[in-house]
Amino acid sequence: MNTVTITIKKQPNLFIEAECFTPDALAGKNAEKIAELPVYIGRTTEKVGDYFEVSGSAGATAAETKLVVAGDLTRVKYIGSKMTAGEVVINGDTDMYVGAWMTGGKITANGNIGHFAATSMAGGEIVVNGNAGNYLGASYRGDWRGMSDGKIVVSGNVGSDCGTFMLGGEICVGGNIDVHVMTHADGGKVVVFGNAKSRLGGQASRGEMYVFGTVDVMLPGYVYARDEEVEVCGKKALFAVYNGDIADRHPTRKGETIYAKLYLKK
Amino acid sequence: MTEILIKNGFVFDPVSGIKGDKKDIAVKDGVIVESVSGSAKVIDASGMTVMAGGVDIHSHVAGAKVNVGRNFRPEDKLQAVYEPARGVRHMAGGNSVPTVFKTAYKYADMGYTTVIEAAMPPLYARHTHEEMRDTPIIDQAALPLFGNNWFILEYLKNGEIDNASAYIAWLLRSTKGYGIKCVNPGGTEAWAWGLNCMTVNDQVPYFEITPKEIIAGLMTVNESLHLPHSLHLHSNNLGNPGNYQTTLDSLKIAEGFKANNNFGRDQVMHHTHIQFHSYGGTSWGDFESKGAEVMDYINKNPNITCDVGFITLDETTTMTGDGPFEYHLSALNHLKWANTDVEIECGAGIVPYIYSKDIYVCGVQWSIGLEMALLAKDHMRCYLTTDHPNAGPFTRYPRVMKWLMSEKARDEVFASMKAEDKVRDRSTLGSIDRELTLYEIAMMTRAGTAKALGMGKKLGGLVPGMQADIAVYPYNPETASDPEQIEYAFSNAKYLIKSGEIIINDSEIVSNGNKQTYWVDVKTNPSKQVEHDLREMFLKYYTVTERNYEVEEHAFMKNPNVISIDATQ
Numbered sequence: 001m002n003t004v005t006i007t008i009k010k011q012p013n014l015f016i017e018a019e020c021f022t023p024d025a026l027a028g029k030n031a032e033k034i035a036e037l038p039v040y041i042g043r044t045t046e047k048v049g050d051y052f053e054v055s056g057s058a059g060a061t062a063a064e065t066k067l068v069v070a071g072d073l074t075r076v077k078y079i080g081s082k083m084t085a086g087e088v089v090i091n092g093d094t095d096m097y098v099g100a101w102m103t104g105g106k107i108t109a110n111g112n113i114g115h116f117a118a119t120s121m122a123g124g125e126i127v128v129n130g131n132a133g134n135y136l137g138a139s140y141r142g143d144w145r146g147m148s149d150g151k152i153v154v155s156g157n158v159g160s161d162c163g164t165f166m167l168g169g170e171i172c173v174g175g176n177i178d179v180h181v182m183t184h185a186d187g188g189k190v191v192v193f194g195n196a197k198s199r200l201g202g203q204a205s206r207g208e209m210y211v212f213g214t215v216d217v218m219l220p221g222y223v224y225a226r227d228e229e230v231e232v233c234g235k236k237a238l239f240a241v242y243n244g245d246i247a248d249r250h251p252t253r254k255g256e257t258i259y260a261k262l263y264l265k266k
Numbered sequence: 267m268t269e270i271l272i273k274n275g276f277v278f279d280p281v282s283g284i285k286g287d288k289k290d291i292a293v294k295d296g297v298i299v300e301s302v303s304g305s306a307k308v309i310d311a312s313g314m315t316v317m318a319g320g321v322d323i324h325s326h327v328a329g330a331k332v333n334v335g336r337n338f339r340p341e342d343k344l345q346a347v348y349e350p351a352r353g354v355r356h357m358a359g360g361n362s363v364p365t366v367f368k369t370a371y372k373y374a375d376m377g378y379t380t381v382i383e384a385a386m387p388p389l390y391a392r393h394t395h396e397e398m399r400d401t402p403i404i405d406q407a408a409l410p411l412f413g414n415n416w417f418i419l420e421y422l423k424n425g426e427i428d429n430a431s432a433y434i435a436w437l438l439r440s441t442k443g444y445g446i447k448c449v450n451p452g453g454t455e456a457w458a459w460g461l462n463c464m465t466v467n468d469q470v471p472y473f474e475i476t477p478k479e480i481i482a483g484l485m486t487v488n489e490s491l492h493l494p495h496s497l498h499l500h501s502n503n504l505g506n507p508g509n510y511q512t513t514l515d516s517l518k519i520a521e522g523f524k525a526n527n528n529f530g531r532d533q534v535m536h537h538t539h540i541q542f543h544s545y546g547g548t549s550w551g552d553f554e555s556k557g558a559e560v561m562d563y564i565n566k567n568p569n570i571t572c573d574v575g576f577i578t579l580d581e582t583t584t585m586t587g588d589g590p591f592e593y594h595l596s597a598l599n600h601l602k603w604a605n606t607d608v609e610i611e612c613g614a615g616i617v618p619y620i621y622s623k624d625i626y627v628c629g630v631q632w633s634i635g636l637e638m639a640l641l642a643k644d645h646m647r648c649y650l651t652t653d654h655p656n657a658g659p660f661t662r663y664p665r666v667m668k669w670l671m672s673e674k675a676r677d678e679v680f681a682s683m684k685a686e687d688k689v690r691d692r693s694t695l696g697s698i699d700r701e702l703t704l705y706e707i708a709m710m711t712r713a714g715t716a717k718a719l720g721m722g723k724k725l726g727g728l729v730p731g732m733q734a735d736i737a738v739y740p741y742n743p744e745t746a747s748d749p750e751q752i753e754y755a756f757s758n759a760k761y762l763i764k765s766g767e768i769i770i771n772d773s774e775i776v777s778n779g780n781k782q783t784y785w786v787d788v789k790t791n792p793s794k795q796v797e798h799d800l801r802e803m804f805l806k807y808y809t810v811t812e813r814n815y816e817v818e819e820h821a822f823m824k825n826p827n828v829i830s831i832d833a834t835q
Binding site: 043139140141142143144249 | 338339340341342344350600601602
């Protein structure tokens, strides 16, 4: 696997939309060609080389390409968005849309990632060794098709509205999570090892939430069903299982109503 | 003195009966002429198809519900991201509910020059006109809604045709409207009470009138006002299995009515998006086409025209003045839903929808539209629309043309369906080998529609004296063999001339043109009763006064084109 390293050398006044920071866009290109690729700042189109130092060259295909982005990336958006294969390593904090619409490959973020990461993610893996912002694995604004597949592991905390309209896939949160988890979800799984605040699974019709810590406020739409011992993300524990959101419409299978499930560790 | 000569194209013009002959078309001062001087700009159209500018009889491109559609579907912009401005073009984006600029550019690319906004809530007429004013290039007109208007329901219930006529004339003048649109007559009003009118004989709650009486009343008024267009009807029970009976009942109301106008229009009823109204079966399980039955009736009754509302198998945004239908639709797909009740006039609903070729009902809907268009005997009375954006975005018209003109293209769609056999089984489309000609397509998209709108003396043809709206498509009818060429060519006009001005030159939009808005000003005998009622109703029920209601020509229209009629006799 060939490695391309892109290091920020100049901070923009506005934010950089770096849609080309994916193995797919870099595949088959050397450092000079990559430095020529367009990035968008406000209404202007500029070049990668204007703001970044580029070294190394990409593999022939996305799968053979590893991209390392380094430095203070808090003004850089769309790293790894729409990627289908290969690897991205982010050494530093970054802004919005990390891994949004990604369908394959792996992103490792050694820092914090911004809001709307993994928007409508459909495959691949994201590992965040820091915190994630709001709307992790959610749908695009207005859309009813959120994260459908793939896996996200965050070792730190996650902001609000994680997994909105989630359809599938898995999000594991090592730390705490803010309000609104899996709102409107119709599948998928969110595991929280820390504490959750409130409004978990509002209007969810399917999907599973696991909370190892505490929940500040429970939604009235979740009803206690039973106790169950489950292994999740490699940890086995006894949970109280709640069905919900009973305020919402639910599909049935073989005569049985399917609910979203909230597992609270006993 | 602009002079243009379009040389050597294959001309298709149903108005003059030209079926693909090689002919030159000359333009001088905005109109088509017999010949021009040697200094005219010459456009070489050899190997290309030449038609009059397209006239879309039914589209939703401006106004309150279109804008709500834009607002509540940010995700629609992802499917067609904003293109930056270039040349004379403004930034433009959006897929099923595009911006006004994109609407104009895409219609121009398809060779269309006139588009009718098919549903204008009178109270939101200002908004509708503002959006039309900001839509460049294409000439437009809007049809205000009357089928659920309290004045109309009252007057028609009491048999006061003169008052209904005076009121409609007043409203057309106030809102700068073009004709009478009627959506789910009585049903949208009933919806305000949680009800609906599913047949033409259902009573409208609190008004003691039936859809049948509303439709007949509006047709009577339409003809007594000598309007250029006929009643533009979206009948009751749209989109439901088994609704073809309601449709036939609605069409039959036109029996015995005669067109009365000086605009060359023959029909007394234009039934819109007939595809949505030609369903058999009792549920989605035994859903099937009754397109053949409905088209058979239309074929036999020359005082009716229709447009089809072809399903294009896309993700789109449905929006209609038929509020109850949209509610049912949202219960079907469980996606988001918006609904509006426009004071005492009408209402609307909006729901995103995906017509998937993997869902058999959508496949059957797709085949019903094509089946009906292919069974139509007279394409001067059966028009190409997608009820944009309801059955699909208008940008798919060229794709629909491809399906109509090529059995091979239809078979490819059939073959790509998960439930091909079931879809083929539920309509007769698979057994139809008819392929429409370019001449018939020209009828469906310009000559016929212009005539039905009462604009046939001016638009839709290439006869000297007519407005010089001309499209040149990169399509050679003598050598073209691949159906894909049809879709490409009719999406990418090589040249477009509107009112004698070159809008598209060598596939590039070079001018925003000089768009006009048509409206109809009918003079009627004064009615003291209507004057009194207007005062009362505005005081009692409206949130605005009469003066806040009127659309002033100078403020809301770039180039008003008023059609004046005297109906005082």
